[in-house]
Amino acid sequence: MTKQNDPKKQWAKIVAKAWADEDYKQRFLTDPxxxxxxxxxEVPEGVKFKCVEATEKQAWLVLPPKPTTGSMEEGDERLAAVNNGCLCWTLI
Known part of the structure; x- marks a missing residue:
C-alpha cells in the first residue's frame, strides 16, 4: 500500500465506485x-486475489494463513499486518 494513503479510505473509494459503476464493479470482480x-x-508479486460480491443472505469469512515460523508474538504482528491489508469483512 502507498504509505500516504489510508487503507480504509482506499477500500471505501473502491466500494463506492463499484456501487456507482457497473463496469468498474465487473472489472473488480474479474480482475481485482x-x-x-x-x-x-500494492499488490504483492505472486499473490492471487479473488473478489466476490456479498448479498443480503450470503457473506464470506476469510481465514488468514497460519504463520510458518516464529513465536506467537511474531505471528500476532504478522496477523495485524495481514488484517491491515485485508479487505474482506464488511457488513451492512
Missing part, C-alpha cells in the same frame, strides 16, 4: 489485482 493497482494499492 488490476483494480487494486489502479487505486495505488
Amino acid at each position: 489485482a488490476a483494480v487494486l493497482k489502479e487505486e495505488d494499492i
Whole structure:
C-alpha cells in the first residue's frame, strides 16, 4: 500500500465506485489485482486475489494463513499486518 494513503479510505473509494459503476464493479470482480493497482494499492508479486460480491443472505469469512515460523508474538504482528491489508469483512 502507498504509505500516504489510508487503507480504509482506499477500500471505501473502491466500494463506492463499484456501487456507482457497473463496469468498474465487473472489472473488480474479474480482475481485482488490476483494480487494486489502479487505486495505488500494492499488490504483492505472486499473490492471487479473488473478489466476490456479498448479498443480503450470503457473506464470506476469510481465514488468514497460519504463520510458518516464529513465536506467537511474531505471528500476532504478522496477523495485524495481514488484517491491515485485508479487505474482506464488511457488513451492512
